[in-house]
């Protein structure tokens with residue numbers, strides 16, 4: 310059994326699909342030329358067929374422009390010069406095909422890389438890709454491809470990137486990764502895909518082999534390899550009980566999020582792409598409290614144009630049918646990189662050039678996004694918020710650019726909604742303690758506890774080594790949250806929370822008690838949260854929060870909440 314962090318609840322039992330690039334080791338051998346040439350020609354044909362097949366599958370998801378990379382690879386694999394140099398080397402030197410392929414490709418790559426021309430440098434990358442596939446085919450090694458999974462599987466990987474998770478199909482029953490924490494992006498993606506996941510499971514890459522049977526208990530954060538029949542039976546029962554509980558919660562789908570003494574709050578969902586809207590509505594979400602627009606940028610090979618962005622925002626607003634949609638402007642940097650943009654080298658990228666800092670510097674990028682958002686505003690109820698605001702001046706600068714673009718669009722004769730709210734994320738401690746001042750200028754707050762906890766505890770949210778410091782119940786965090794909510798209310802503004810804490814069942818009573826107005830979470834947490842809200846009175850929640858704020862440790866707070874709720 311391996312221990313990890315439960316990141317997306319559920320239980321799955323299936324075969325392991327290991328996402329690991331094969332290690333290609335080439336040794337030079339003397340070989341029969343005719344046999345090697347034949348082997349090479351067959352492997353080259355298979356390589357072309359593989360690329361065609363990947364392109365075909367990708368064509369359902371990607372645009373023509375994005376598919377161009379596969380054409381470049383096909384062109385390379387069909388280049389007569391490339392093939393003839395390899396066959397010549399086999400015939401002249403009587404060496405094995407993989408050695409010849411490797412040598413020829415290294416020579417070509419060196420030549421192209423030394424050229425002072427972008428086009429040729431890109432060709433060097435194509436040669437490397439094609440030759441890697443060719444060598445794997447010559448050596449009989451499998452290159453894993455998530456979109457090819459065609460039987461129930463649990464994906465095991467070091468980590469999963471957003472584009473990996475985008476490739477997961479209906480056969481992927483869950484995943485286990487070696488690194489990551491509850492708020493790393495793979496964990497957030499798992500929750501929006503509604504599949505169980507255990508992250509930060511060190512040792513899983515060493516222990517699990519392709520095809521092993523795995524039990525993934527993402528309620529406890531445990532992984533079992535090749536279990537006996539009795540254990541399998543036990544976990545089948547656990548999986549069934551989990552499914553039953555999920556089903557039972559569905560009666561709350563259309564219920565109001567209202568306490569027994571009539572205090573109403575909003576329970577909303579977090580999304581990464583327009584496709585996630587359906588999951589929010591199916592799970593009884595009353596709005597979108599966080600649309601992480603960076604996925605639009607991360608899943609592309611260029612900065613999305615104003616029109617491309619407009620279409621995405623319009624789809625979300627229309628999909629939500631007039632319910633509130635809070636869109637966060639671009640939050641890249643830290644662990645969220647773009648392959649078409651070079652970030653400066655920094656010692657601490659999480660503390661560096663990112664999010665609103667980058668947008669206020671590269672206002673061209675920022676203005677394009679704001680224009681797309683303002684144009685989409687007429688299709689629903691739009692709120693815009695800025696990520697990583699630390700100072701009042703940053704908020705003012707960002708808001709001024711928003712106002713300028715709004716005026717520009719009005720002058721251009723474009724229809725614009727007159728009720729767009731402009732707020733900010735409170736995810737830097739400096740903003741939380743200064744909340745009353747921010748509230749004079751921002752229309753609303755959304756507390757980002759994933760980062761607020763990371764920065765308050767000085768503990769990298771991606772590191773499983775310090776994941777014990779992710780302490781949403783720590784009184785220090787509760788006090789920052791309370792200050793933020795009070796700051797908003799003092800100025801008649803609303804306060805929401807879109808960090809993972811908002812969906813933690815035992816945090817809900819505390820947040821309710823502190824007066825949080827909107828809770829935004831992974832869609833799958835909404836019904837559980839509603840069950841909690843509807844079973845409590847605001848009066849008892851407030852008393853509970855007051856008591857909790859006086860305690861010293863996270864453990865004390867959690868046991869207090871449990872003693873009241875689980876009674």
Ligand code: PEP
Nearest residue numbers: 736757758759760807808
């Ligand atoms: C947060 O920091 O709490 C948040 C919601 O944003 P992200 O997880 O995208 O950083």
Ligand code: MG
Nearest residue numbers: 736757759760
């Ligand atoms: Mg954040």
